[in-house]
Amino acid sequence: xxxxxxxxxxxxxxxxxxxxxxxxxxxxxxxxxxxxxxxxxxxxxxxxxxxxxxxxxxxxxxxxxxxxxxxxxxxxxxxxxxxxxxxxxxxxxxxxxxxxxxxxxxxxxxxxxxxxxxxxxxxxxxxxxxxxxxxxxxxxxxxxxxxxxxxxxxxxxxxxxxxxxxxxxxxxxxxxxxxx
Amino acid sequence: xxxxxxxxxxxxxxxxxxxxxxxxxxxxxxxxxxxxxxxxxxxxxxxxxxxxxxxxxxxxxxxxxxxxxxxxxxxxxxxxxxxxxxxxxxxxxxxxxxxxxxxxxxxxxxxxxxxxxxxxxxxxxxxxxxxxxxxxxxxxxxxxxxxxxxxxxxxxxxxxxxxxxxxxxxxxxxxxxxxxxxxxxxxxxxxx
Numbered sequence: 484x485x486x487x488x489x490x491x492x493x494x495x496x497x498x499x500x501x502x503x504x505x506x507x508x509x510x511x512x513x514x515x516x517x518x519x520x521x522x523x524x525x526x527x528x529x530x531x532x533x534x535x536x537x538x539x540x541x542x543x544x545x546x547x548x549x550x551x552x553x554x555x556x557x558x559x560x561x562x563x564x565x566x567x568x569x570x571x572x573x574x575x576x577x578x579x580x581x582x583x584x585x586x587x588x589x590x591x592x593x594x595x596x597x598x599x600x601x602x603x604x605x606x607x608x609x610x611x612x613x614x615x616x617x618x619x620x621x622x623x624x625x626x627x628x629x630x631x632x633x634x635x636x637x638x639x640x641x642x643x644x645x646x647x648x649x650x651x652x653x654x655x656x657x658x659x660x661x662x663x
Numbered sequence: 664x665x666x667x668x669x670x671x672x673x674x675x676x677x678x679x680x681x682x683x684x685x686x687x688x689x690x691x692x693x694x695x696x697x698x699x700x701x702x703x704x705x706x707x708x709x710x711x712x713x714x715x716x717x718x719x720x721x722x723x724x725x726x727x728x729x730x731x732x733x734x735x736x737x738x739x740x741x742x743x744x745x746x747x748x749x750x751x752x753x754x755x756x757x758x759x760x761x762x763x764x765x766x767x768x769x770x771x772x773x774x775x776x777x778x779x780x781x782x783x784x785x786x787x788x789x790x791x792x793x794x795x796x797x798x799x800x801x802x803x804x805x806x807x808x809x810x811x812x813x814x815x816x817x818x819x820x821x822x823x824x825x826x827x828x829x830x831x832x833x834x835x836x837x838x839x840x841x842x843x844x845x846x847x848x849x850x851x852x853x854x855x
Contacts, residue, residue: 496693
């Protein structure tokens, strides 16, 4: 596989990872509401939220792995966990590393949810609200395709989905039992 | 139909549908990214070839197209309401046109401007003759600069630029492709 293909695949995986993170945030908010979503029952919404979140983790892993194999990206293994050490735009790339760190923490606490207890899980899971804007800032600040219309449309759609979900989350009648 | 089994089935269907959309999204986004990486390099080569092929033809037919494209809009927009009177005063043939023109415009200060274009219509060729003589002298030199600078960053299709702008063309085209092209950031590591 040529380096051009690796480079393009790495960018594509990163963009779709951002889309899946946005969907995961929205589905997580829908799960927390305790309401069925369209034709899906409550447990179905939680199931899809988990599936989409794990797919986003896989896409982020592919994003980093493909860019790590690309000789022009010059990523090091330490850039996975230690932020702001990159050679190219270290701040924006470091935000991506911070997002990966937060993602690892959220995934581990989610997998160990039954051992950690709901309080720790919920407290750590709140960092997902911080993870998404950091990942979006990384995409906008470090992305090569920022100037293109298709990327702008995708980023705007992600922003609209998450903003609408947050607006719904902040409403008084957000949870199903709020009306009881 | 609302049994747990159907709920699981629908959830599984939705999950795999999202997985398919994700795979298609990765393919589409990667294709777009790959196209943005490769296409500018491929697009510049024909543009350079076109400019090379048009260079021999530029000196002789350059004057008609440039006078039609560049000076025509400002003159056509401004000459209709205002400049119809000014060119008649500026050139020397006023000996014939000025006496015939001033009596009609003098007694009617407001409406003569609206009516003057009709009688001055035959004067238009007289005015049109000096305009291209003065226009290509200035705008051609200016247009060769502005066209090359404005045309090349937006797209590489501005192959009609003059041959003298070949040095600026290569410089600008490389600079324009450095944003999305991988060829230029090779010296530096890229963003993700």
